[in-house]
Amino acid sequence: MNPKEWAEKIVNGDIRAASRLMRDIDDRMPWVSDVLKELYPHTGRAYIIGVTGSPGVGKSTLVDCLIEDFRKKDQDVGVVVIDPTSPFTGGAILGDRIRMQRHSTDSGVFIRSLATRGSMGGLSRSTSDILRVMDAMGKDVILLETVGVGQDEVDVVNTAHTSMIVLIPGLGDDIQAIKAGILEIGDIFVINKCEREGAERMEREIMMMLELGARRKDGWEPKIVKTEAIKRKGIKDLMEAIEEHRAFREDPEHKRRFLRKALRIELLSNLKDQVSGRIMEALGDEEGLDTVVDEIIDGKVDLYSKSEEILKRVLC
Amino acid sequence: MAGKRKIRILVAKPGLDGHDRGAKIIARGFRDAGFEVIYTGLHQSPEQIVEAAIQEDVDVIGLSSLAGAHNHLFREVLRLLKERGAEDIPVFGGGIIPDEDIPKLKADGIREIFTPGTKVEDVVKWVEENIHPRG
Numbered sequence: 493m494n495p496k497e498w499a500e501k502i503v504n505g506d507i508r509a510a511s512r513l514m515r516d517i518d519d520r521m522p523w524v525s526d527v528l529k530e531l532y533p534h535t536g537r538a539y540i541i542g543v544t545g546s547p548g549v550g551k552s553t554l555v556d557c558l559i560e561d562f563r564k565k566d567q568d569v570g571v572v573v574i575d576p577t578s579p580f581t582g583g584a585i586l587g588d589r590i591r592m593q594r595h596s597t598d599s600g601v602f603i604r605s606l607a608t609r610g611s612m613g614g615l616s617r618s619t620s621d622i623l624r625v626m627d628a629m630g631k632d633v634i635l636l637e638t639v640g641v642g643q644d645e646v647d648v649v650n651t652a653h654t655s656m657i658v659l660i661p662g663l664g665d666d667i668q669a670i671k672a673g674i675l676e677i678g679d680i681f682v683i684n685k686c687e688r689e690g691a692e693r694m695e696r697e698i699m700m701m702l703e704l705g706a707r708r709k710d711g712w713e714p715k716i717v718k719t720e721a722i723k724r725k726g727i728k729d730l731m732e733a734i735e736e737h738r739a740f741r742e743d744p745e746h747k748r749r750f751l752r753k754a755l756r757i758e759l760l761s762n763l764k765d766q767v768s769g770r771i772m773e774a775l776g777d778e779e780g781l782d783t784v785v786d787e788i789i790d791g792k793v794d795l796y797s798k799s800e801e802i803l804k805r806v807l808c
Numbered sequence: 809m810a811g812k813r814k815i816r817i818l819v820a821k822p823g824l825d826g827h828d829r830g831a832k833i834i835a836r837g838f839r840d841a842g843f844e845v846i847y848t849g850l851h852q853s854p855e856q857i858v859e860a861a862i863q864e865d866v867d868v869i870g871l872s873s874l875a876g877a878h879n880h881l882f883r884e885v886l887r888l889l890k891e892r893g894a895e896d897i898p899v900f901g902g903g904i905i906p907d908e909d910i911p912k913l914k915a916d917g918i919r920e921i922f923t924p925g926t927k928v929e930d931v932v933k934w935v936e937e938n939i940h941p942r943g
C-alpha cells in the first residue's frame with residue numbers, strides 16, 4: 493500500500509489501517525515517516541488530556557469515567573494507555589484496558605495499549621506519533637494514561653494539553669512525600685479514593701503547597717478535584733475543571749507557548765533518532781560498531797578522532 | 809534503521825467464567841518470554857475480544873475457558889473476526905476442554921488447544937514456532 497492510500501484509509505475511518513500503522517510506528521518500521529507526512533495535514537484538532545500518578549491510584553478507572561462522559565457529549569474518544577516494559581525480559585503485561593473494556597465495542601472509542609519499551613519519562617518513544625494517528629482518525633479528545641510519575645517522568649506535560657495528576661489520601665502520610673516537581677506540572681490535581689480518611693487534609697495541604705510555590709508563568713491556578721472513581725463520584729467536577737483549563741488554553745498566546753515547547757522537544761528527538769539511525773547504518777549496524785570499538789581497544793585510533801570521522805562521514 | 813517486531817498477544821477470558829488463574833499464569837509466561845500481552849480481564853463478550861484484538865493489532869488471540877462454554881464462544885470469536893475482515897488473526901486457547909472437542913475446534917480454525925497441566929514453556933515455544941508477525 494502506498495503512503496498516500498494508507499493515510500487516506502485512516503482519515504476515512506479504516507480502523508485496521510490505523511491500528512497497523514500504530515504498530516509499525518511502535519516497531520520503528522522505516523516506512524512510517526512517509527505515512528505520517530501524509531497524515532500531518534489532517535492533525536492538530538484533537539484535545540489531549542494526560543493522566544498521570546503513582547501505580548494503582550485509579551488512573552484507568554478515571555479514564556473509564558471520562559470516556560463515558562465525553563461520549564455523552566458526543567465526542568469521539570481516543571485512549572492511549574502506557575504500561576512499563578520489563579527491563580529483564582523486554583516483555584510487558586498491558587492491563588489498563590481491563591478497566592475500560594466496556595467501551596471496546598463503541599465505534600466512537602479507540603483504545604490502544606503501549607509498553608514503554610525502555611523509554612523513561614512515563615511515555616513510550618512512539619507516543620506522540622501514535623497520538624497524531626488518532627488525531628487524524630478524527631478523535632475529538634484523546635486520553636493519555638502514563639506509567640507512574642517519578643521525578644523525571646513528566647514528559648506528559650509537554651504532550652498533553654491538560655495534565656491531571658492523580659493522588660490518593662494516606663500515601664506516605666503527608667504531601668511532603670509528593671515530589672515537589674510533580675506539583676509544578678499538574679493543571680488539575682485529582683484526589684481519588686476520596687472516601688478514604690485524610691482526603692480533606694490532603695486537599696488543604698496541596699492548596700497550601702500551591703500557594704507557597706512560585707506562581708505559574710502562564711498564570712493558571714491549578715484546580716483540585718476530589719473523586720471516587722469506582723462510584724463515579726466527582727467526575728462532573730473533574731469534567732468542569734478540564735473544560736475550564738481548556739478554555740484558558742484557548743488563548744492564542746498560551747497555545748503558541750505550549751506548541752513551541754512541545755514541538756521543540758519533538759523535533760529535536762526526531763532529529764536525534766534519525767542521526768543515530770544513520771550513524772548505525774554508516775557503521776554497518778552492531779557488527780560494524782564492534783569492529784570500530786576493537787580498533788579503539790587495539791589503540792589504532794583514539795575515541796575522539798574516530799567519533800569525529802564517523803560524524804563527518806554521516807553528515808556529508 | 810530497520811525496526812524490530814515484538815510479538816503482541818491478546819489473552820482473553822470469554823463468557824461468564826471466573827477462573828482466571830490459568831490465563832494470568834499464561835500471560836505472565838508470555839511477558840517473561842519478551843512478548844507484549846494485552847490482558848482484558850474476565851467476562852468478555854466475543855465482540856469485545858475481537859474489537860480489542862483489532863485496536864491493539866495483536867498477532868494472535870489466546871482464549872481461556874474453564875466453564876464449559878468453549879464450543880460456542882471460541883467459534884463466535886472466529887465468526888466475528890471473519891465478519892470484521894480480520895480472519896488473518898490466528899486464535900488458540902486453553903483451559904478445561906474435553907478431548908473430543910479439540911479436533912472439532914481445530915477443524916473450525918482454532919489453531920491449538922492447551923489443557924490443564926500444560927507447561928508454560930511449551931505454550932511459549934508453540935507461539936514462537938507458529939506465530940509470525942507480519943513483515
Ligand code: B12
Binds near residue numbers: 876
Ligand atoms: C481454582 C478453581 C476455582 C476457583 C477459581 C479461582 C480463580 N480466580 O481462578 C474458584 C473457587 C473461584 C472456583 C469457582 C467455581 N468453579 Co472452579 N475450579 C477450580 C479448579 C480446582 C482449579 C482451576 C485452576 O485454577 N487451575 C490452575 C490453572 C493454572 O490451570 P488452568 O486454568 O487449567 O490453566 C492451564 C491450562 O488449562 C492452560 N490454559 C488455561 N487457559 C489458557 C489460555 C491460553 C491462551 C493457553 C495457551 C493455555 C491456557 O494452561 C494453564 C497452565 O497449564 C478447577 C478444577 C481443576 N482441577 O481444574 C475447578 C473447576 C474449573 N471449577 C468448576 C466449577 C463448576 C466452579 C464453580 C461453578 C463452582 C460452584 N458451583 O460454585 C465456580 C464458578 C466460578 C465462576 N464464576 O466461573 C469446574 C468446571 C466444570 C466444567 N468446566 O464444566 C471445575 C473443572 C471443577 C470440577 N471438576 O467440577 N473454581
Ligand SMILES: Nc1nc2c(ncn2[C@@H]2O[C@H](COP(=O)(O)OP(=O)(O)OP(=O)(O)O)[C@@H](O)[C@H]2O)c(=O)[nH]1
Binds near residue numbers: 547550551687719723
Ligand atoms: N476505594 C477506591 N478504589 C478505587 C477507586 N478508584 C479506583 N479504585 C481501585 O483501585 C485499583 C486500581 O485502579 P486502576 O484504575 O487500575 O489504577 P491505575 O492508577 O490505573 O493503576 P496502574 O495503571 O496499574 O498504575 C482498582 O482496584 C480500582 O477498582 C476509588 O475511588 N476508591
Ligand SMILES: [Mg+2]
Binds near residue numbers: 551552553587637
Ligand atoms: Mg492503569
